[in-house]
Amino acid sequence: METSLETVALFSLKLAYEEEGLSPILRDDLVMGDYQKDVFELLVRRGDVETIQFKLNQCLGLAMDALGGAEKPLGRELRKLSADFGEVRSMEQLNQPLLALKGYLKDIL
Template sequence: MELLLETVALYSLKLAYETEGHSPILRDDPLMGGCDREIFGLLVRRGDLVGIQREIGRCLDLALGAVGGVDSVLGRELGRLAQDLAAVHTMDGLYAPAVMLRSYLRDVL
C-alpha cells in the first residue's frame, strides 16, 4: 500500500512540476517532501486514513492545478477520482481508488 500511495503522490507532483527538458522528479527528490514511502508506511501502520487522504489530497490539488482545474477535461476525471479517494471511510477501501488514481495519472503523464 505504501508504494501505491507514494506512486500516486509522485505522479501528481510530476504532473504539477516536471517540465520538458529538465531533470525528472524522482522518488528521492526533495520536492516529494512528506509524500515518500516511509511517511505513507507510518500512516498506514497507524491506520491514519485522514492523514493519508490529506497527504494524497495535497498532491492531487497540485496536479489538478496543472491540468487546468476541475473545469478542464482532464481535471473533471481527476477531480472525480480524487473525490472517490476522499470518500473512503476504511483503510481497506483505500486500495481501489488509489489504483484508479495511479492508472489515470500514469496515462496523463
C-alpha cells in the same frame, strides 16, 4: 499500498512541477520529502486514513491546477477519482480508489 500512495504523490508532483527538458522529478527529490514510502508506511500502520487523504489531496490539488482545473476534461476525471478517494473511511476501502488514481495519473503522464 505504501508504494501506490508514493506513486500517486510522485505522478501528481511530476504533473505540477516537471518541465520538459529539465531533470525529471524522482522519488528521492526534496519535493517528495513528505510523500515518501516510509512516511506512508507509518500512516498505513497507524490506520490514519484522514492524514493519508490529506497528504494525497495536497498533491492531487497541484496536479489539478497543472491540468487546468476541474473545468477541463482531464481535470474533471481527476476530480471524480479524487472524490472517490476522499469518501474512503477505512484502510480496507482505500486500495480501489487509490489504484484508480494511480492508473489515471500514469496514463496522462
